Amino acid sequence: MKQNSAAVETLLAQHREQVLAEWQSELAVASGGRASNTDVQGTAQLLEALLAGLRANGRIDDFNDKVWEAGRDLLASLSRSRAAQGSTAADTSRFVLALKKPLFSGLQRMLGNEPAALLSAVWDVSTLIDSMAQFTVTAYQRTREEIIARQQQELLELSTPVIKLWDGVLAVPMIGTLDSGRTQLVMEALLQRIVDTGSTIAIIDITGVPTVDTLVAQHLLKTVTAIRLMGAECIISGIRPQIAQTIVHLGIDLQGVITKATLADALAVAMKRAGFSVSRGKPAATPPAAA
Structure with a gap:
């Protein structure tokens, strides 16, 4: 050798x-x-x-x-x-x-x-x-x-933005499948935004979640519990007929959680609870066409 x-x-x-x-x-x-x-x-x-x-x-x-x-x-x-x-x-x-x-x-x-x-x-x-x-x-x-893991993390962060809809009202539009890692990321981002903005209402919109099973429901309930511990109220929107039937069939208890079919309905409830009143005004006049 x-x-x-x-x-x-x-x-x-x-x-x-x-x-x-x-x-x-x-x-x-x-x-x-x-x-x-x-x-x-x-x-x-x-x-x-x-x-x-x-x-x-x-x-x-x-x-x-x-x-x-x-x-x-x-x-x-x-x-x-x-x-x-x-x-x-x-x-x-x-x-x-x-x-x-x-x-x-x-x-x-x-x-x-x-x-x-x-x-x-x-x-x-x-x-x-x-x-x-x-x-x-x-x-x-x-x-x-390492590159793939970093890209997945970046995609998760991009796919779960926390949006300020109104003063005191936040929303998280969920898209895709929910798992433990993603739920943790959503929870951390949402709780931090609640602290930063002093918001009292958070809307979790699951319109983009394809299916809801026991595990997904547990993740949602954990997020709701964490939001309540921060002194805020949570509304879940995007409850479609198929998802409602699945939740009932699985025996998942959402008692005490406000649920709405659409994000618009959830926003209306949030505005009301936050003390805001929205009324329809007269449509703006159409400016005359240029000669």
């Missing part, structure tokens, strides 16, 4: 520029053009990290060794960058795998007259490069999961 590491170290130390040029050439062929500036910079940095690890007697068959930490950091950064740019995991790992051919060619030039040593060195180098490629895939997937 030491002999193989020494051979690769010698190759990178004495023929670094040649290996680097061949690696960048492989990347250019794979991309159908010229290697990008990011790839050029990445190849140079990664070769330096590999050489530093070999000089520190890093195990060439174990990329998890502490001496490869700089290399892992570079690959993690590369994977995150490519994931954010929309590249695939295959493209990311291909960047590393393209290093195999230049290293194999260099080792063949050095150990061509020693078949056993050449085979052993090639095997160990192949193992190291494969481990590096697998590391990039794992880092890429972790980054994609």
